[in-house]
Amino acid sequence: MIDTPTMKAPIIGALAPHGPEAAQVATLTHVMTIGGALILLLVCALTAVALFGPSAWRTALATRATVRWGGFVFPIVTLAGLLGWSLWLMRGSERAAAAPAGLTISVVGEQWWWRLGYRDAQGRPFAEANEIVVPVGVDVDLLLESADVIHSVWLPSLGGKLDMIPGRANRLRLRADRPGVYRGQCAEYCGGSHARMGFELIALAPDEFAAWRAAAHAPRPERASETARRGRDVFAAAGCGACHTVRGTQAQGRVGPDLSRLGARRMLAAASLPNAHDARARFVQRSQDVKPQSLMPPFAFLDETQLSDLAAYLGGLR
Amino acid sequence: MRRARAIAALRACARPILLTLAGLALALGLGGAAAVWSGLIDIGARRGHFPFVETILEIAMRQSARRHASQIAAPDLTRPGMIELGAAHFHGACGLCHGTPESGPNPVMVGMLPAPPDLARRDLGWSAEELFWIVRNGIKYTGMPGWPSAREDDVWPVVAFLRALPKMDAARYRRLALGELAGDPRAPAPAPAGDRAPDAMDSCARCHGETAPPQSALTPRLHGQSEAMLLEALRGYSSGARESGIMRAAVAGMNDADLRALARHYARGAPRAAHPQIDAAAAERGRRLAHEGDPARRIPACLGCHGPARHALIPGLEAQSAAYLEARLANWRAGGNDRTPTARLMAPIARRLDAQDARAAAAYFASAAPAPRGVAP
Numbered sequence: 001m002i003d004t005p006t007m008k009a010p011i012i013g014a015l016a017p018h019g020p021e022a023a024q025v026a027t028l029t030h031v032m033t034i035g036g037a038l039i040l041l042l043v044c045a046l047t048a049v050a051l052f053g054p055s056a057w058r059t060a061l062a063t064r065a066t067v068r069w070g071g072f073v074f075p076i077v078t079l080a081g082l083l084g085w086s087l088w089l090m091r092g093s094e095r096a097a098a099a100p101a102g103l104t105i106s107v108v109g110e111q112w113w114w115r116l117g118y119r120d121a122q123g124r125p126f127a128e129a130n131e132i133v134v135p136v137g138v139d140v141d142l143l144l145e146s147a148d149v150i151h152s153v154w155l156p157s158l159g160g161k162l163d164m165i166p167g168r169a170n171r172l173r174l175r176a177d178r179p180g181v182y183r184g185q186c187a188e189y190c191g192g193s194h195a196r197m198g199f200e201l202i203a204l205a206p207d208e209f210a211a212w213r214a215a216a217h218a219p220r221p222e223r224a225s226e227t228a229r230r231g232r233d234v235f236a237a238a239g240c241g242a243c244h245t246v247r248g249t250q251a252q253g254r255v256g257p258d259l260s261r262l263g264a265r266r267m268l269a270a271a272s273l274p275n276a277h278d279a280r281a282r283f284v285q286r287s288q289d290v291k292p293q294s295l296m297p298p299f300a301f302l303d304e305t306q307l308s309d310l311a312a313y314l315g316g317l318r
Numbered sequence: 319m320r321r322a323r324a325i326a327a328l329r330a331c332a333r334p335i336l337l338t339l340a341g342l343a344l345a346l347g348l349g350g351a352a353a354v355w356s357g358l359i360d361i362g363a364r365r366g367h368f369p370f371v372e373t374i375l376e377i378a379m380r381q382s383a384r385r386h387a388s389q390i391a392a393p394d395l396t397r398p399g400m401i402e403l404g405a406a407h408f409h410g411a412c413g414l415c416h417g418t419p420e421s422g423p424n425p426v427m428v429g430m431l432p433a434p435p436d437l438a439r440r441d442l443g444w445s446a447e448e449l450f451w452i453v454r455n456g457i458k459y460t461g462m463p464g465w466p467s468a469r470e471d472d473v474w475p476v477v478a479f480l481r482a483l484p485k486m487d488a489a490r491y492r493r494l495a496l497g498e499l500a501g502d503p504r505a506p507a508p509a510p511a512g513d514r515a516p517d518a519m520d521s522c523a524r525c526h527g528e529t530a531p532p533q534s535a536l537t538p539r540l541h542g543q544s545e546a547m548l549l550e551a552l553r554g555y556s557s558g559a560r561e562s563g564i565m566r567a568a569v570a571g572m573n574d575a576d577l578r579a580l581a582r583h584y585a586r587g588a589p590r591a592a593h594p595q596i597d598a599a600a601a602e603r604g605r606r607l608a609h610e611g612d613p614a615r616r617i618p619a620c621l622g623c624h625g626p627a628r629h630a631l632i633p634g635l636e637a638q639s640a641a642y643l644e645a646r647l648a649n650w651r652a653g654g655n656d657r658t659p660t661a662r663l664m665a666p667i668a669r670r671l672d673a674q675d676a677r678a679a680a681a682y683f684a685s686a687a688p689a690p691r692g693v694a695p
Contacts, residue, residue, distance in 0.1 A: 237629040242611060242622020253622060254613040288662075295616055297666055301550075301631050301659035 010183035010200055014156040018182065018203075019175045021159030024089050032082070039078070046070075101173065102138035109144070109151030109164040111190060112197035112294055113257055113270040118213065126216040127245065129257030131265045132201040135209035136179050144170040152188035155201055161187055176203035181266065192293035198271030216260070220248040224316075231313025234306045238299055246317060256296060263317040269296075280311035363431035372432075379457060386455075387447035395446060395478035399535035399641055402494050403472075403564070404479025406525045406534070409495035411567040412476075415461070419483070419491040430461050438491075441484040449477045466570075469561035469654050471645065475536060497524045497533045521568065522580065531590050535641035541587030544691055546630040549581035554658045561655045589688035592637040597681050604682025607675060617670050620679055623663075626692045631660055634691060640677075640684035647676040 017023040049057050060066070106117030116128040134140045144153055146164040153172060154161040162172045176182065186197035204212060232249075235241065240259075241251025247260040262268075265275050269291055273279040285307055287296040302310070353359060367375070409418065415434040417423035423436045435442060444452065454473050456464035465473055479494075492500045499520060525537045532539060540548060554560025556569045556577060569577065595601050606612075611619035624635050635643065649655050650668035671679070 233627075234629075236627045237632075239618070239623025239625075239628070239632070242618035253611070253618055255611070255616050255618050295666070297663040298659075300662055301629070 010181040011157045012183040014159075016157055017159065018180065019158040019177050021174060022155075022157055023159070025159045028086060028089060031085075035078075035082075099139070101141035103134065104141040104143055105132060105134070106143045106145070107132070107153065107164075108147050109153075109186065109190070109197075110147040111149065112186070112193040112291060114197075114199050115147070115257065118216070120213050120216055121210070124217060126247070126260075127258035128216075128261065129259075130199050130267070130270045132184075132199060133209065133212055134174070134176060134201060134203050135206045136176055136203045138175065138206070140174050140176075142172040142174065144172055149190050150188050151186045151190050151197070153184060154187035155182055155184040157182045158201065160184075163188055174201075176201070179203050179205055183271070193291045196270060196272045196291050198267075200267060200271055202266075217247070220246075225312065227309050227312040228316045229313075231309035231311070231316075234302065234310045235313055238302060238306075238310070240310075243295075259314065259317055261318055263315045275315075277308075277311045277315055280314050281307040284310060363429060366431060375459070379460075383444070383448045383451055387445065387451040390447040390450055392446040392450065392477070393474055395474065395481065397641070399537070399639075400475045400478035401482050402475075402497075402534035403525070403536045404475035404477070405491065405494035406497065406537075407476055407564045407567065408479055408483075409524065410521060411564075413495075418488075418495070419486050420488045432460055434461070437480060437483050438486065439484070444480075446477050446481055449480050450474065453477060453480075465563040466566040467558065467561045467563040469563060469649065471649055471652070471654075472562055472564045475534075475564075494533075495524065498527055498530045499524055525568075526584075532639070535639045536645055537639070538642045538646075539590045539638055540584040542589030542688065542690070543585060543633055544630045545581045545585035547633050548584050549578060550631055550658075550660070552577040552581060559658050560661070561649075561657075589634075589690070590637050592687050593640065593684040595681075595685035596640075597677075600678045600681040601685055602682075603674075604678035604680065607679050608682050608686075612675075615670060617675070618667065620683075626689050628691055630691070634689055635683040636686040637688045638683055640680040643680035643683060644676050647671060647680070648673075651676065 011018060014022065014029065015026055017026040046061065050061055053061075106115075108115040108117070114130050114132075116130075116132060117125060118128060119125050132142070142153065142160070144162055144164040145168070146166045148166065150166065151164040152161060153164065155174065158174045158176055160172045160174050162170050164170065180203055182201040182203065184199045184201055186194060190197065235246075236250065241249070241253050243253040243255035244257065244259045245252050245254065247258075251259075262275075267273065268275045268279055269283055269287075272290055273283060283290050283296075284299050285302065286300070287294065287298045289298075299307075366372075408416075413421070414424060415427045415430070416437050417427075417434075419438040422438075423433075427434055450473055452462070453476050454465045454470060456462045483491075486494075525534065526532050526540050527537075551560060552569060552572075553574070555562060555565040556572065558566060572580075607617065608620040608624075611617045611622070620635065623629075623632050628634065647668050650661075650665045651671065651673075653669075655661050656665035668676075
């Protein structure tokens with residue numbers, strides 16, 4: 001369901017708002033930029049008049065009244081007006097945030113990935129990682145925490161940018177008005193692979209989201225292909241389950257990202273690589289080349305067949 | 319007035335003095351070059367040094383070792399297994415030149431200049447730190463080689479042994495150095511390097527044991543480990559990628575067929591029985607680390623990789639000696655040994671353990687019953 005053609009290219013950019021928060025930020029940006037440009041033009045024009053204009057105009061500009069109105073009254077009124085307007089805008093969004101959200105997702109920043117905590121319709125918790133799935137048109141609260149250093153969630157097209165501070169939970173209210181894939185990024189330098197700490201937010205139609213959420217605890221079908229079965233054995237033998245969870249199997253590690261539905265994600269390694277067979281194999285084998293200093297060790301001792309089988313198994317986790 | 323005259327006088331004689339000095343320096347340089355070039359200097363070892371040269375070299379060596387060792391602090395050299403491991407290494411790698419309490423100095427090597435000191439009969443008065451520095455770095459112009467690995471912690475057992483050596487009789491030496499082969503009259507002469515597989519097996523048995531467990535607690539138990547893992551380790555020692563001065567010396571001169579034969583031999587052996595549990599509290603803590611890890615500190619469960627479903631290149635840890643496991647983890651924690659494919663996996667995890675974790679995990683695995691590698695469930 002996530003591979004629909006309309007969703008191929010992720011949406012990114014603060015000037016392309018796809019939600020109310022981002023729309024406010026975009027409006028503020030537009031008004032400030034255009035207004036600032038107009039004032040700059042006016043000042044340039046007045047300067048030109050003062051230098052090269054007819055002497056009658058120059059005399060008119062040199063009066064006390066010009067200084068009084070243009071130098072004092074105009075900036076005070078303009079700046080006070082802008083301040084009042086932006087405060088009013090922000091007050092609006094705070095009032096909205098006080099209303100209960102339709103969905104709360106726990107997002108924990110870790111060097112260098114995102115640990116996500118959901119609850120299904122029955123209130124049972126389940127973990128995901130690096131791909132935030134939300135329903136369209138619903139106010140969503142991201143409960144932001146950090147497991148190590150300060151990170152920052154930034155979703156330019158949806159307006160969110162808020163720090164994750166160790167020992168503190170911040171709440172970020174978002175709403176996606178249209179289905180799509182929205183690219184996000186850690187916006188606070190957090191160490192070696194900071195630049196590789198991205199994520200995608202996927203906004204689904206409400207019924208698609210409900211199905212996605214309900215599938216979290218659905219029983220895991222037995223692996224069909226022989227390759228994937230061998231890959232499952234490699235997964236167990238190489239000890240992947242010591243750090244990663246695959247729901248419904250022996251793998252219950254909680255150090256690294258939950259892999260229960262890795263195969264359904266668009267991207268790998270916190271939006272560092274497209275989620276393709278070869279990329280999965282390469283990341284397992286040379287993780288430190290892709291994400292230097294991350295906790296994921298390189299499994300350089302697996303041979304090509306083992307890596308390929310493992311990539312097939314991981315790709316089948318949905 | 320007087321000052322000006324003095325300066326003028328100095329100027330007048332400065333020139334001839336400088337010219338004389340320059341001439342002397344030139345003559346010395348040319349003379350030296352001529353002496354070297356002419357071949358008149360006798361560099362033969364039989365001839366020996368002039369006595370004063372020997373005295374100067376001796377002083378330089380003493381002072382250098384003393385100065386460089388001043389920054390080194392010796393660990394506890396009385397820990398169990400230290401002297402045994404050092405003795406076994408000395409027998410294979412050092413005894414050829416230095417002689418042993420059993421064999422005495424090697425008459426061929428005595429012809430070196432300087433003659434390798436007979437460490438068994440003469441206490442040269444080196445401190446433990448000075449011995450460490452010398453064994454680690456070797457000594458220029460003497461034929462004493464530096465340690466054949468970047469790893470440092472396996473130098474200390476040799477130091478522990480060297481400190482005990484001057485008071486050691488031949489019988490005790492034989493017991494320490496030959497282990498279970500001590501009673502065997504065909505026990506190898508002190509030159510296992512270069513031997514081929516069957517002899518090498520004897521050399522291995524001196525440390526790793528064949529009928530009995532290893533006599534040093536710092537030596538790993540190899541019987542029953544996977545052949546692929548053993549071969550990978552031996553090849554790593556042979557290439558130097560896996561760091562250990564002791565093992566580098568032990569596999570020196572072996573070819574790949576020898577290494578394969580050794581790996582096969584040990585893989586076929588029956589695993590040793592577990593050690594009796596000594597520290598129940600540590601073992602319990604270790605059991606939790608082994609089964610659950612410590613997710614809050616990003617430590618995965620040991621058995622996640624080392625369990626019965628383990629990959630053929632991953633060792634089983636049960637019944638291994640606690641001192642060995644702790645030393646291996648300490649080596650990783652100190653930043654060493656992280657270049658082989660499997661060490662690149664283990665080293666970063668080991669560095670997240672503290673000394674207590676390492677002791678706990680070692681205590682648990684030492685007293686756990688051997689778990690053979692099975693097929694993944």
